[in-house]
Amino acid sequence: MKLKSSHALKINGYNIFMLSDRLAEKLGITENSQICVVDAPEDFVKDFVTHMPESVRVTDYIGLRGFDLILWWPQTIAGLEHQLSKFTYCIKPAGSIWLVIPKRQFATERGITFSWAELQAY
Numbered sequence: 001m002k003l004k005s006s007h008a009l010k011i012n013g014y015n016i017f018m019l020s021d022r023l024a025e026k027l028g029i030t031e032n033s034q035i036c037v038v039d040a041p042e043d044f045v046k047d048f049v050t051h052m053p054e055s056v057r058v059t060d061y062i063g064l065r066g067f068d069l070i071l072w073w074p075q076t077i078a079g080l081e082h083q084l085s086k087f088t089y090c091i092k093p094a095g096s097i098w099l100v101i102p103k104r105q106f107a108t109e110r111g112i113t114f115s116w117a118e119l120q121a122y
Contacts, residue, residue, distance in 0.1 A: 027069055028096055031055045036062055036090065038072040040100075041110070065090050070097045077114050077122055 029035065035058045037045050049058045062070070070087050074080060087097050101107065101116050 027071075027098065029056060029069060033057070033068045034066055034092075035069045035071065036060065036064070036067045038062055038070060039075060040071065040073050062087070062090055067091050068095045070095070071100055072097065073100045073102075073110075074119070075110075075112060077119060080119075080122055 029052075031053060032055045035052075035056065037048065037058060037060050040048075040060065045058060045060050052058060067090050070091055072083075072087070074083070084097065091097060099119065101119060102110060102112065104115065107113075107115075
């Protein structure tokens with residue numbers, strides 16, 4: 001699958017997500033993929049959708065089922081297990097759930113107080 005373009009998605013002028021064909025392949029995004037983006041930075045969904053082929057559907061509403069991919073920006077470690085268990089009802093059997101954790105500098109700006117290491121240890 002080819003994206004409309006490779007692009008660095010920016011929030012407040014900072015590159016937060018380098019969207020490329022290689023990343024789309026790694027995330028498992030293919031033609032007709034159904035993607036849910038949860039708790040993403042403001043304007044991320046709009047910018048993300050702009051670079052997806054028209055057959056790819058992107059929403060920030062987790063109440064649906066049948067997603068191929070869920071991208072989640074957790075705000076806290078508390079309730080992590082509960083939230084992930086809710087996602088399992090929304091994802092296809094061969095789908096994937098990716099947690100997106102910003103670098104420490106940007107995490108602090110978003111009020112995130114845990115590190116990637118703490119998340120992995122959870």
